[in-house]
Amino acid sequence: MFTGLIEGMGHVRSLQKGGADWSLGVTAPFDLAGVALGDSVAVNGVCLTVVARDAVAFTVQVSRETVNVTTMAGIRVGQTVNLERAMVLGGRLDGHLVQGHVDTVGQVERLVPRGPSTAIWFRVPAAFGRYIIPKGSIAVDGVSLTVNEVVDAGAVTRFTVNIIPHTGHKTTLSALVAGGLVNVETDLLGRYVERLLTTGGWGRPSGLLDEAGLLKKGFQ
Structure with missing residues (x-):
């Protein structure tokens, strides 16, 4: 989950196309020491999983489905992208809840x-x-x-x-x-x-009172 408040802009350092997934390398403006393998990073609003990193850049995999439904299809080396790491539970939410699942x-x-x-x-x-x-x-x-x-x-x-x-x-x-x-x-x-x-909802709450319920309980 993200907030939609961009932490900084990065640049696409590498792009490998082929097979079911693409591999995307992105330089980051923030300290990557706190980014672990498996962490989520939103790249231009797309939630992606970190599979590798070094001191200045991280690598994510982009599935074919993601390529098909987002602007990732046209991404290129050298392109500037918006970056945001996943929000921390209990942290401030100054934007709004963003899933990173592009519609x-x-x-x-x-x-x-x-x-x-x-x-x-x-x-x-x-x-x-x-x-x-x-x-x-x-x-x-x-x-x-x-x-x-x-x-x-x-x-x-x-x-x-x-x-x-x-x-x-x-x-x-x-x-x-x-x-x-x-x-x-x-x-x-x-x-x-x-x-x-x-x-029609996911079921009627058991404790919900309406007119029929009140009459049944003796209220006139």
């Missing part, structure tokens, strides 16, 4: 300057847009952001976020251009709510 790939539609900040419009398939709400949370390339506006338009959903200078400087979002692709993870709470609504 879909979104596309940048346009960038609109707003004073020192930049509003960025994205588009995603409507199947995932149903989980996006104004003032809700969303992760774009692993960055926790607040949704400003949402527009449903048939097969697609458009939404906008505001990138303040600090966020732009500390993440790769300042380098986005129209037409660019990003990893999008919607708020997991929305998916749980939909599951409850579509299935």
Whole structure:
């Protein structure tokens, strides 16, 4: 589990394609002494497992499924990526709960300057847009952001976020251009709510009181 607060930007040092999994080497801006084999690191919002490391970089494996559903398909050596280590239980949660399980790939539609900040419009398939709400949370390339506006338009959903200078400087979002692709993870709470609504819930709590229950107990 992650927070969506990027610890720093790294660079892809090596990339080996072939077989079922790809091998990705990434330089890290933080001390790797505390990173153990088997630890999780979010790379552009994708939760990956560390399989090797040295003093300045770590290596992760990327499954074919992950390549197919994220922007990892187009990753290249030298590319700058957002990095975040898994959160520590009991630590502060300044962003929002991010699983590192990317829902879909979104596309940048346009960038609109707003004073020192930049509003960025994205588009995603409507199947995932149903989980996006104004003032809700969303992760774009692993960055926790607040949704400003949402527009449903048939097969697609458009939404906008505001990138303040600090966020732009500390993440790769300042380098986005129209037409660019990003990893999008919607708020997991929305998916749980939909599951409850579509299935009628996971069972009625045994202690729940309603009108029939009160009448049965003698209340008039």
